[in-house]
Structures are given as structure tokens and as C-alpha cells.
Amino acid sequence: MSLYKRQEISKKRQTKVIDLRSDTVTQPDLPMRQAMFDAEVGDDGYGEDPTVNLLEEKTAKLFGKEAAVFLPSGLMGNLIAMMVHAKQRGGEVIVGSKSHILLWEQGGASQIAGLQLREVRNMADGTFDMAEFLEKLRPEGPDPHEPYTTLVCVENTHNYCGGTILPIEWIDQLGKFVKERNIPLHMDGARVFNASVGLGIPVERIARHCDSVSFCLSKGLGAPVGSILTGNKSFIEKARRARKVLGGSMRQSGIVAAAGLYALDHCVDRLADDHRNAKKIASAIKEIGSPCVTVDLDALETNILLVNVNLSGMNAGDLSSKLLQVDYDDDDDDRSRLTAVRIVQINDTSLRMVLHKDITDEDVDLAIGKIKYVVGKIDAHNG
Numbered sequence: 001m002s003l004y005k006r007q008e009i010s011k012k013r014q015t016k017v018i019d020l021r022s023d024t025v026t027q028p029d030l031p032m033r034q035a036m037f038d039a040e041v042g043d044d045g046y047g048e049d050p051t052v053n054l055l056e057e058k059t060a061k062l063f064g065k066e067a068a069v070f071l072p073s074g075l076m077g078n079l080i081a082m083m084v085h086a087k088q089r090g091g092e093v094i095v096g097s098k099s100h101i102l103l104w105e106q107g108g109a110s111q112i113a114g115l116q117l118r119e120v121r122n123m124a125d126g127t128f129d130m131a132e133f134l135e136k137l138r139p140e141g142p143d144p145h146e147p148y149t150t151l152v153c154v155e156n157t158h159n160y161c162g163g164t165i166l167p168i169e170w171i172d173q174l175g176k177f178v179k180e181r182n183i184p185l186h187m188d189g190a191r192v193f194n195a196s197v198g199l200g201i202p203v204e205r206i207a208r209h210c211d212s213v214s215f216c217l218s219k220g221l222g223a224p225v226g227s228i229l230t231g232n233k234s235f236i237e238k239a240r241r242a243r244k245v246l247g248g249s250m251r252q253s254g255i256v257a258a259a260g261l262y263a264l265d266h267c268v269d270r271l272a273d274d275h276r277n278a279k280k281i282a283s284a285i286k287e288i289g290s291p292c293v294t295v296d297l298d299a300l301e302t303n304i305l306l307v308n309v310n311l312s313g314m315n316a317g318d319l320s321s322k323l324l325q326v327d328y329d330d331d332d333d334d335r336s337r338l339t340a341v342r343i344v345q346i347n348d349t350s351l352r353m354v355l356h357k358d359i360t361d362e363d364v365d366l367a368i369g370k371i372k373y374v375v376g377k378i379d380a381h382n383g
């Protein structure tokens with residue numbers, strides 16, 4: 001079929017792209033943009049941006065901490081937490097084997113902070129293998145050969161474990177345990193509000209035994225930019241210095257902080273919709289009953305859905321390409337077949353879908369229709 005004809009059909013049938021790659025792909029809606037437009041601003045380099053100050057005060061209070069600092073990204077929140085808690089170069093930071101800090105932050109701990117990451121196996125729920133953790137923990141001692149543990153980092157919700165929520169008792173116990181050994185605990189809470197909504201408890205309760213927590217305004221909360229790092233006053237003072245040297249100090253950043261304030265006021269409770277939509281898609285995949293494409297419905301707690309792919313002669317990437325493909329030769333008017341679903345390949349056998357505020361009920365139904373269509377074809381082909 002000619003390109004022109006395809007374009008005509010595409011226009012007529014309105015090919016729809018449903019983007020489930022991440023909750024970072026959202027568009028700020030009109031009221032959020034209005035809040036940004038209306039924001040009172042000043043030079044945050046002098047601490048004079050009233051909107052940034054308000055956002056920092058509000059988030060510190062929400063997390064039950066003394067202070068907070070506004071940052072451009074979640075990565076910077078984690079990096080600064082490691083730099084400040086470690087106090088000096090040469091320390092060791094314990095992280096999970098599937099953590100974002102270990103896998104997706106360019107080794108900033110070593111590249112920039114002069115620290116080494118020590119990985120402990122993540123269990124399926126995002127917690128640590130505790131026997132391995134105890135073996136790897138190295139409190140400060142007299143042996144000059146050994147680096148000692150200067151920080152422990154946990155991730156909540158846990159992205160690559162499939163958006164799992166860390167059990168509150170586990171965080172509490174871990175926090176108390178490391179505190180007795182004079183080791184701080186940092187939570188990469190990029191999606192901690194998903195954990196809060198999932199458990200129905202405030203973020204303050206989740207953060208109670210953590211010395212610092214970072215979270216992202218630009219993920220499920222739907223703001224265009226921004227993350228926050230919270231902790232005690234002296235920690236945040238040092239974090240501000242670290243932000244400066246990393247080039248993360250901004251000026252009239254109240255423009256973006258206003259979106260963050262709007263998100264905290266209006267976009268937290270609605271995260272439950274994303275969790276419900278993830279469940280709806282997972283249930284539909286389970287219903288298909290394909291031996292090739294499966295989900296663990298019981299493990300699904302928030303907005304991140306991992307899909308297991310077991311296909312002979314095809315890997316997870318091939319399946320994700322098929323979900324994206326639209327067959328213009330197909331005369332069927334079923335709109336789901338004219339839907340392109342974008343998702344992320346994690347490895348050869350797993351895919352990730354992330355639900356977010358720009359995915360409507362209709363999008364969910366269309367995505368389910370497309371998944372059923374593609375998986376049905378694969379199953380038929382495999383006999």
C-alpha cells in the first residue's frame with residue numbers, strides 16, 4: 001500500500017498512540033499551567049523565590065522532616081543524599097540489586113561522589129535479602145583496608161520490582177537497626193506517593209525511620225519538572241551546597257515549583273486511578289490465558305505492570321514492536337487494532353507498562369483490545 005494511502009487511512013481512522021512507557025510522559029494540564037503562569041517568583045539563588053520556599057516548607061511538613069530542597073531531578077536527589085550522608089569520599093553505599101541508583105544513574109556515586117556501591121539482592125517485593133545485607137554491612141572499624149558503610153538506600157515504590165510497596169514494618173526495622181550502628185537510611189521515594197495512596201497512609205508515616213527521602217513531582221504527580229529532597233536542617237543546608245556544585249541551583253524556579261504545589265494539592269488522590277487501571281490491564285492479560293504472555297496479578301500494587309514473555313523464536317522486544325505496529329491493510333474497523341501501544345522492554349523476557357494521569361478509561365480499553373489482538377495472533381501462530 002502506498003505511503004499516501006496509508007496516511008489517508010491513518011487520518012480517517014485516527015490512529016491513536018497510547019504511551020505506557022513511563023509516568024514521566026504526561027502533559028501539564030491547563031489548571032497546572034495556569035498555576036505556573038500565576039506563580040510569584042524571585043531569585044532562588046538568594047532564597048527569594050516565594051513559590052519555591054512554599055513548596056519546600058510544605059513538603060518538609062508533609063514528610064515530618066525539618067527541611068526540604070527543590071531539585072531539577074530525582075537522580076540529583078539520590079546523588080546529593082549519597083554525597084551529604086557519606087561526609088567524605090571512600091565510603092560504601094548499600095543499594096538493592098535492582099535499584100535505580102545502581103542500574104540507571106550512571107554510577108554517579110563513584111563517578112562524582114567518590115563512593116562505591118555495594119549491591120544486596122532485591123527480593124521480589126523490593127526489600128533486601130537480609131542475610132546478604134547483614135553480611136555486607138560494614139560499620140566503621142579500625143581496619144584501614146575496609147571501606148565502611150556510610151549509607152543504606154532503599155527504593156519505594158520499587159520500579160524494577162514492578163512498583164512494589166515496601167512493607168512499613170520492614171522500613172521501620174531497617175531504619176532502627178542502621179541507626180543503632182550510626183548509619184543513615186535514605187529512601188529513593190521517586191514514587192513514594194504511589195506507596196502512600198496504595199497503603200492509605202501518609203508519606204510521613206512511610207518516611208518516619210528514614211533520615212532522608214527524595215521524591216519526584218514529575219512522575220505520577222504529573223508536574224513537568226522537579227524533585228524534592230527532605231531531611232533535617234543541617235542535612236538540607238549541606239544538600240543546598242551540593243546542589244550548587246552539581247549545577248542544580250535555579251533562579252526564578254517558582255514557575256516550575258508552582259506546578260509541584262498544584263500537583264501535591266490536586267494529583268495525589270487520583271494516583272488510585274492509575275493503580276486501578278494497571279489492575280484492569282493485568283486482569284485482562286490474565287483472562288486471555290496465554291501461556292506466552294503472563295502477569296503476576298497478586299504482585300501488582302501500584303501503577304507499574306511487569307509482563308512476562310515466554311515466546312519461542314521471539315523476545316519481549318518483538319512483542320512490544322507488535323503492540324506498536326498498526327496494520328493498515330486490515331479493513332476491520334475495530335479501533336483497538338488501529339491503536340499503537342508504546343511500552344518499555346526491560347529484558348528479553350519482560351516488558352513494563354506504566355499507568356499515568358493522561359491515560360483515560362477509553363485508552364485502557366483500547367490498549368486491552370490491542371493486547372488481546374496481538375497476543376491472540378501469537379497464540380494462534382504457536383498453535
Ligand SMILES: Cc1ncc(COP(=O)(O)O)c(C=O)c1O
Binds near residue numbers: 074076100101
Ligand atoms: C525509582 C527511581 N528513582 C529515581 C529516578 C530518577 O528520576 P529523574 O528521572 O527525575 O532523574 C527514577 C526515574 O525514573 C526512578 O524510577
